[in-house]
Structure formats: structure tokens, C-alpha cells
Amino acid sequence: MSLRINHNANSLKAHRNLQKNSDEVSKSLERLSSGLRINRAGDGPAALVASEQMRTQIASIDQALRNSEVSVSMVQTAEGSLGELNSMLVGMRQLTIHAANEGANDAVMVEADQSEINNMLGAIDRIAGFTRFGTKKLLDGSNGVSGTAIGDDLQFVEATTKSKSSGTEGFEVKVKSLATQASLTGTVALTDAIIKSGERLTLSEGGKSASYTTQGQDTLDSAVRNFATAAKDAGMNVSIGQTATGTIQITHQKFGSAHGFEASSTTAGILSIQAGAFQAATQGKDLKGTIDGEATVGNGDTMMGITGNEKTDGLNIRFRGQLTGAADTDGFVSVGRVSVAQNSLAFQVGSGQGQVVKIALKDTAANQLGRGVDTVSNFGSLAEIDVRSGQGAADAMTVIDESINQVTTMRAELGSFQKNTLEVNIANMRTASENLVAAESNIRDVDMAQELANFTRNNLMMQSSAAMLAQANQIPRKVLRLLED
DSSP, rough: OOOOOOOHHHHHHHHHHHHHHHHHHHHHHHHHHBBSSSSSSGGGGHHHHHHHHHHHHHHHHHHHHHHHHHHHHHHHHEEEEEHHHHHHHHHHHHHHHHOOTTTOHHHHHHHHHHHHHHHHHHHHHHHHHHHHEEEEESSSTTTTTEEEETTTTTTEEEETTSSSOOSOOOOEEEEEOOOOOEEEOSSSSOOOHHTTOOEEEEETTTTTEEHHHHOTOOOHHHHHHHHHHHHHTTTTTEOOOOOSSSOEEEEEEESSSSSEEEEESTTTTTTSSSSSSSSBOOOOOOOOOEEEEEEEEEEEEEEEETTTTTTTTOOEEEEOOOOOSOOOOOOEEEEEEEEEEEEEEEEEOOOSSSSEEEEEOOSSTTTTTTTOOOOOOOOOOOGGOOSSSSSHHHHHHHHHHHHHHHHHHHHHHHHHHHIIIHHHHHHHHOOOOOOOOHHHHHHBBOOOOHHHHHHHHHHHHHHHHHHHHHHHHHHHHHHHHHHHH
């Protein structure tokens, strides 16, 4: 073996191994103290990138989860107030039924019923205006979809969260064919001779039936009036009158192809073509047209934007006028415009862009409930009901029933939104967060048992390297012995 003093290769090797083992011990100490396998980019660049992406996604999901939980609280606040509205409407209907009992009521009692109803209407308006979540009003219509129709006999009915805002110019409404009502007109006049013979008139509509047999003292007017009364008492949605030639004319009160009726008469031509057999009315037609050039589905005198339409999905308008303008080359006549403002509540329930769900909260003020109901008293809304007459009380019941239907529909929509959208999303987000945390842990966290074994081994190797370095440094000293000799 040669002996050299300028370079000690064995010492350098031992020192290198000592440094290497010391570095490994330092890394093991850092991993054991932090619990992380990846403490810096140098510990694993690819693993660090994957881990940071997962951490970002976990943080976003956790925030989306908190968003959904807050959204549930908001929905519950709105639904609770709607529940109070429901209770008040039920109480209002009780008062209306009491007021309709004309045989036992006097003017003072009916006035008291109307006064209490007015107080309830004020309370309904207060609930609509004061229900808030934080500073955000919920039931005043500011968080729904609002619309305004511009044009004679054109009316905005409703829109959904999928309907788009129209801008200041609005959407142009064009109609190709008008809605009509089912009708039936006799071909033979109801003469005195036929009346005196005891003509039996029968009507069937919506699963209900009514009939009237003419009496000897009847006139044309009284016979038609008595037949109409029988139909009304049976709850039918028809109007019965007479033509200038003395024939009976029956018209369904609702527009469209979904509403029809049948009628029969003992004399052929009075109502039915064949004596004693039911004659179906001429079927009504649905409104046909477009909104901003997009196709619609007609339902009576209303038309709604088809599902999937870019701008008018769910937009519903009503038209009961006549086509007076010039038709375009396709036969459509412009009847006006409808402006739509989309202010639905939007909830960010996901961790990515565009993962938003919406729900519209309609205005529940008294002047917005019960609208669109045809009544003899011409009540435009719940706010206008007056029970101080028998007809008024009867019509008020119809308006209140529609109001109850509107409020319960809103409650059902909120309940469905909470259960099937928010709560399902919360459960999904929790599961996703758990899975991502577990995946991120597999990438970034250290296996403590394995790392402790590595630390023990590296520590022993460092001690061994230190001992061998000391031995390697002793080798050059042997040259001194040769020099001493």
C-alpha cells in the first residue's frame, strides 16, 4: 500500500459519506418534526405541484360548502315567512266563508269581517317587505324575475331563472293565430212551443254535469237563465246565453284546446245535432306565436318560451287582443314587446367558475297575489277583495285560493331547492373534500414509521462515517513514523 500526505482519498471518501448521511439525518428530522414528506419543491417537484393543486381545490370546496350551508339558512328564512303567509291566507278564507253566510249575517258582522281581512292584508304586505336575510330583502320581488308588457292586451305572466334579461328594448312578441274558446251554438231556435213541451237541456264539463228541463211558464230568457244557473251551481266554467235568432250559445270561460264540454237536448238542433245524444263543442285553440324570434308553446291565451331557448326559456306571456297590424311574410303580426329583468338569487355552490344555481323569489305583497283570476267582481288581486256582498265573498274565495296556491307553490319550490339542490350539494362537497384531503395526504404527508426507520439507519450511518473519517485521518500519520526512523 502506498502512503501519501498531499491527498488523503480515504478521508475525502469518508467525509463525503459523512456529509451525505448528515444531510439525510437532517431531512429525516425535518420530516418527522413537520409530518410532511414534501416540505419544499426540491423534495419532489411533481408531487408538490399535484399537492398544491389539491390544496387549492380543497380550500375552494370547503368555501363552496360553507356557501351552501349559508344558502340553506337563507332559504329556510324565506320559507318560514311564507309559512306565516299561508296561515294568514287560511284565516282570511275562514273569514270569507263566514261573510258568505248572508242568511245569518247582518251588515255589522260583514263589515267586521272585511275590517279583519284588511288588517290581514296589511300584515301580508309587512311580511313581504320586512322579511330579510342580513340586509337582503327576500319577498318583495327584488330577487325574482320581473317583467313588463308593452302593447294593448299584452300581459307579462311570469319568467323563470332560465329566462334572460331583455335589455331596454325588450323582446318583440309576434302572434300568428289567436286563442279561442270551446263553444257550441244550437241550430234550432228555442221557441215557446219547444219550451212548453218540456225541453231537457244537459251539459257536461270537467267531470261535472248539469241539466234543466224547461217549464210551461218559462220564456226564452228565463229558460236560458235557469240553465245557466244550473251550470253555475254545478261549478262549471261555462257561460250560457242566446243569440239574436233565439238559439242557445254555450262558451267555455277558459281559452285553449285543453278545455271543452259536451251538451245534449231532447230536440235535435237545440244543442245537439242528434236528439238525446251528446254533442261535443267546437274545440278551442291555443295561442301561437314567437317571442324575440324564438319558438313558444301555446296554452290557452298564453305562450311560453320552449325549454332550451337561449333567451326566452320559461318566459310566459298572455295576449287577449285582436290582430290589427300587418302580417310579415310568415304570417306573424307584432303585438308588442315584453321587458324582462333577471334578478334571481344566484348561489356559488361549486369550486369552479360557473357552478352557480339560481332561484327566484316572487313578490308576495297582497297586490301581487291572486292575480290573473277571472271573477264577476273583477278583483285584480288579493288586495282588492271585498266580502261585503255575497258575490264579493264568493269571488274572494277564488282569489284567496289562487293566492294560497301561489304561496304553497313558492314554498314547494324552496323546499325542493333546499333538499334536492343545496343539501345534495352539501353532502357531495363533504365527500369530495374528504377524498381530496385523503389523496393530498398520500402525496404530501410522511409515513412516520418508515421515516423513523430511515432516521435510525441514517443516524447510525452518520456515526459510522464519523468514526471512519477519524480512522482515515490517522493513515497519513504513519508517514511521520517513517521520517522519525
